[in-house]
Each structure stands twice: as C-alpha cells, then as structure tokens.
Amino acid sequence: MLRMANSFPEEVLEHVFSFIQSDKDRNSISMVCKSWYEIERWCRRRIFVGNCYAVSPRMVIRRFPEVRSIELKGKPHFADFNLVPEGWGGYVQPWIVAMIGAYPLLEEIRLKRMVVTDDSLELIAKSFKNFKVLVLSSCEGFSTDGLAAIAANCRNLRELDLRESEVDDLSGHWLSHFPDTYTSLVSLNIACLVSEVSFSALERLVGRCPNLRSLRLNRAVPLERLANLLRRAPQLVELGTGAYSAELRPDVFSNLAGALSDCKELKSLSGFWDVVPAYLPAVYSTCPGLTTLNLSYATIQSPDLIKLVSQCQNLQCLWVLDYIEDVGLDALAASCKDLRELRVFPSDPFGMEPNVALTEQGLVSVSEGCPKLHSVLYFCRQMSNAALLTIARNQPNFTCFRLCIIEPHTPDYLTRQPLDVGFGAIVEHCKDLRRLSVSGLLTDRVFEYIGTHGKKLEMLSLAFAGDSDLGLHHVLSGCENLRKLEIRDCPFGDKALLANAAKLETMRSLWMSSCSVSYGACKLLGQKMPRLNVEVIDERGHPDTRPESCPVEKLYIYRSVAGPRSDMPGFVWTMGGDSDFKPHKLNII
C-alpha cells in the first residue's frame, strides 16, 4: 500500500483529489496515510466550519494553507428567536485578521449568524484582491458604510448576498459606490435593507452587468420601477420584487407584465411585500417556468394564492403564509406534482384564535398529492395523531419535518391525547429523516420512539415537551447520528446529561434553555470533559451567587479543539478545570 501511494507523483494525486469536493470525502482521504494527508491539506480549497468556536483560525490556517473559500457559522440556531442574549459572541474579526496574512487569494466568505463589523468588511474589501463572493446570512453588527467599502473596492465581486441580516441602514447611497467600470455582478440580494437605494444607480448597475442572474430587491423599490430594471436584465433567473403595490393603472400593469414575460429564464420569484392582488396576473407568464416561489411576505388570501400556484406546475419549492388555508393546499397538491419543499408560516403567530382556515388537513393533502415532497415546515393550531399517521404513511420520504403547533402543550384535538404516537409514526416511517422539530403535548414516550427509530436524525428541536430525564436519555442514547440538539422549556435535568456525557463529544452542539440542569452538574460536566466547552449563560449574575442545585438559565455545550473561548461577555462562563473559569488571553496554538 505504501509503495502504491509513493508510486504516484504528488501532482497526479492532487489532480485526482481536485475532483473530490465534499468535506466528508476529503476528510476520509486525509486519513488514508500521512502522505495523502499532506497532499490533501495543501490542495483543499474550501473549508466549512460549522461552529466558529470549535477550532481557532490559526489551527485552520496551519493545516490548510491554500484555502480560497471559507464558510463559518457562529451563534446557535435559537438565536434566530431571540434566545441568545446580545453580545454572546460569534465575531468574525479574528478570522478576517488571521486570513489576511494567510490567504491573500481568498475569494469567498460565507457567514451565518455571526457578528460582522464595518471594520471587518473594510478589511475584506481592501485585503483580498480576488474577492468574489460575500454571503452574510442572519448576520449583524455592520452598517451600509461597510457595504460601501465592499462596493467600492471589490473589482471582481460576483455575489453580494445579505440574506436576512440585520444591517444598520444609514442610507441607500452605498450602492452608488460600485464604480462605472464594475461589471461582474452575478448575484445581489439586498432584500433585508430598509433604505431606498438610488434607483438610477441600481438601473445603471443592473444594465452594465451582463452576467446578472439573481436580483433580490428590498421593499423600498417601488413596483413602478421594476419593469425598467427587468428590461435591463431579461436574463434573470431569480427575482425578488420590492413592494408589490401601486395605484391601479393599466399602463403600469402592462409594462410590468410585458417586462416579466420577456424574462424567459426566470425560475425563482420572491419579495411580494404589500401585495395588491390586481397586480398578481402580471407574473402569470412566468408561472409555468417557476421552480421556487417565496410568498412568505405576501398577505394575500387563498383565492388569489390558488390562482397563482395552480399555474406553477413545475414548482419545487413554495414558501407561503397560512393565508393559503387548507383549500389552497388542496389546490397545491392537485397542481404541483413536483413539489419538494413546503414552508407555511403563521400570519398571526401571537393571535389567540385562528385567523385562517388552515388545519392539519392541508398538510395531509399535500403529503398525499405531492410524491416528491421531502421537506416541510408547517405552523398550525391543531393536529391529531391520526393525521400524523396518515402523513407518515403517505410520505415516507421526508428528510426534514418541522411541525410547529402554535400553542404549547396542545394535545390531539380529536382524542385529547398526547401526540407521541403521531410523531412516532413519522420517525418510524421516514427512515431518511435528518431533521425533526416536534411540538404539541408530548410525553417521554415520543422520545422513546425517536431514540428507537431516528437513526439518521442529525438535528432535533424540542420545546415544551417530555416529562423527565428519561426523555432526554432516549434521544442521546438512541440517535446515533445526532449532531445538533436544541431544547427549550423541557423538564430535563442532570441525570441524562451526565449519563450521556461521552455522546456530547460526537455532536456539534447541545443547547438547553429553561430546563432543569443544575449549576453543579454543569461544573461536573466541564471538569470531566476537557474537549467540550460547557458554557453557562445566565443573566441573573454569576451562578456562584445561587445554590449549586439551582438550574442554570441557558446552557450551550459544544466540542472544541480550541479550548475555552476568550471573548465571552459578562453573562457567560465556561465550566471546567478546578472551578469554572474565564481564561485570560489564552495562547491558542
């Protein structure tokens, strides 16, 4: 074997490895032998770091010296719902600073749930001469000044995607910083911005970039200006409109309809804030070609939604508000046989009573009518075990099943029983299930089912569920492929956690908030497991000021080879060593 490995010159092996892009496969290659490890690490170009605190920038750079593309994730997923306090961490700056020296040829940076400052953006803009792709997903901490720096300096920029980031929107003027000589834009997503950008600057930019494929505007771009933009970019594949409302005028309508019908490549539509239903027919010409439709901000009623989706026979992905109602989902099931992904968001999540006629029946219909459906996110107010059973039998291909029954502890509305059996059917029938979110009234029993059948489960979200530690124990001991577990408001305590401590090293992370894990148990876990960072988050003050048996507010445990982090705010402590400590400037090798 050794002889065989040595008989191939490095260049040949490198060439062979270049066809292998998946991280998993690359990792496997690197473990074959030392020389393959060496060759592979020199030619790895893309790095994905699922938890920015699991490894240090210097460690990454030391092992992989020639990276061109990096993807980093920061805060835990529950940060999306305001469960992670401000200032928790996830700063990208140390990474940028380290990469400036090490990766001058860096081309792509993709960040999710990280804190990005204008300084970071400026450094990126000025340091990486060949910079091409910037994707900031659910990030925060920067302003439009940082965007101006990117626009002004990145001559080779292809993609600027700010999806769902929180931007300090000082003005729309930043867009005008793209120089007149800049023509390489392929994808622009500014949907999360509030300010008006200069329309003439936008039109000129769109007009001079012949490779523009994806344009997602913000709400401030009025409908009357859309036609002109489209006429400058009829090659668009993805379009996000601005506000979809205007005074009803036949000339505006026909102009828009005409411009849209000239966009023959359009496959994806989104935007649709403030929809005036009378303008919807303008998009009808694009419907047969659409594979993705995001109507999750469109406050239109089911008759209009039905008219729209019935024409989208090739639809694969639909995001919509629950205004679609059961009747609309019936129509969807009848018309869109190629549907793969459905997300139904609540129009009135905090309302006491249902404001729309959307029930479990809609989901049953879609599971019956759409054979390729594999990914679902569904908010509703009632569910039954019978429905879940039917859904599971109809659609054993689910890879992602996220059901949110809006009121916590809601039982089966027909039998008043917990929904254990229903979710049990889901995990039992859907053998490829990788992601699951459960809701409603649930006992430890559902976790027994999940632990027994959820063998491919990688991510599990629990809220207001379970009776005792046994529930958590079933999950931790049964789900062999579990990577991320996030739990809130469940009666899980010390026992299951400590009994399954070793399991935690096989996972990316565990989040537990408003549960019953005591400070003492956290300390113990931190001491016993040096390769885990056991972080206690408690805004009530240092846990030492309370008894050891007192449950901590929030707990975030993740494996790391970088040791405890040094950038924690005053309400986060890492457990471990002789007592919990906050390291001083730890010299991370």
Place this chain on the structure above:
Amino acid sequence: MSSENGKLDSPESEDTKLTLGLPGESSKAAGTKRGFSGTIDLNLGSSRYHQEDHHGNYDDHHDDGANIDLGMAAKPSAAKAQVVGWPPVRVSRRNTKRSCKYVKVAVDGAPYLRKVDLQMYNTYHQLLTALEDMFSCFTIRNYLNERKMMDPVNGMEYVPTYEDKDGDWMLVGDVPWKMFVESCKRLRLMKSSEAIGLAPCTPPKRTSTTPKKHL
C-alpha cells in the same frame, strides 16, 4: 392547553352555532366569527372578502417586536403573556398580519350592517364597487361628479357618507383616499332624500381613472 378551543371542536356544535357567515360559505375553523347565513332576502351578493370580526389584537403589533420578545408587553387585547422566542418565528416575519381597517357599513332601510376592510382598496371607486358587490342591488351612478348609488329596483338613490374621527357625517369623496381611510370610522349609505343638507362635492383634484357608470 388550548381549552379555549375545546368546546368548539365537535362537528355538531359547528353546524348549530350561530355564526357570522356569508351566505353560501361553508363553516370554517373553530373560533372564527362569520356573518349571518343568508335567510333574509336583501339580495346580498356573496363577497370574495372575509368578513371576520377580529378581536382587535391585530392593531398594535407593529413596534412591539422587541417587547414581545422580552415578555414585557401587556397587550391590552391579546390576553396571553408572550413567551420569549415562541412561536419560533424570526423577527422579520412577525408583521405579516395584514393591516386591516374594518368599518361598519349601514344602508338605510337594511335590517343589519356589514363590514368592509378599507385597507383592501386603493381608490374610492374600488370601495364603491365592493359595496356594489356586497349590496348587489345597487349600481354606482356618477352624476355631475357626485358619487351616488342607486337601487334600480325601487329607484331610490343613496349617497355614500361616513363618520369621521370628530363624529361628523361627511360626504364620501372629498378628501384624498388615504386621508379618508385614516379618518373614516363607519360608512352609511344614506337615502338621497335625507341627504339634502350636504352640499354637492367639488370635483376631486385627482383625475378619476374609473369609468362612469350609468343607469
């Protein structure tokens, strides 16, 4: 614990419950209110629009995002205390409840009132058209730029009027649309014979884009 819905779940109670429903509509999810079913012969056309009486818990969402998260908002109408981060909906998705402004519509001589959502329309003509649909016995009649409605059956003319924030009864159509929506508290289709006191309105500054309808 969704016990507030418990007693409404059984199918029998749905059918016999006196719901506010539009004629011809099937009964929908428990908990929604609908108009009276059509037993009274007032030529009520079916409307495409929902006629729900929201409980008033929609109108103060908009800047409550942060407060809701901290569980501090004592919202006057939504009695439930908000749990932080639940339901798991991102902040950017929180204001998707359509802003709506439902006002009562009274027609002189009709035994009960209706409601329209003024936010559904962009112009006076759209509103009058909707009223025309709702009370299908009427047609809009533009006469000397006055907006009137007429019942061809009995030949009565009706003038659309509204009560503004000050409690005064005004002729519909004098002020810009948005101002009207802002100040309108309720609508009344008043018999022309009673409307003698109201001066004819001056032609509106905006050019009307709507075609004139005649008898």
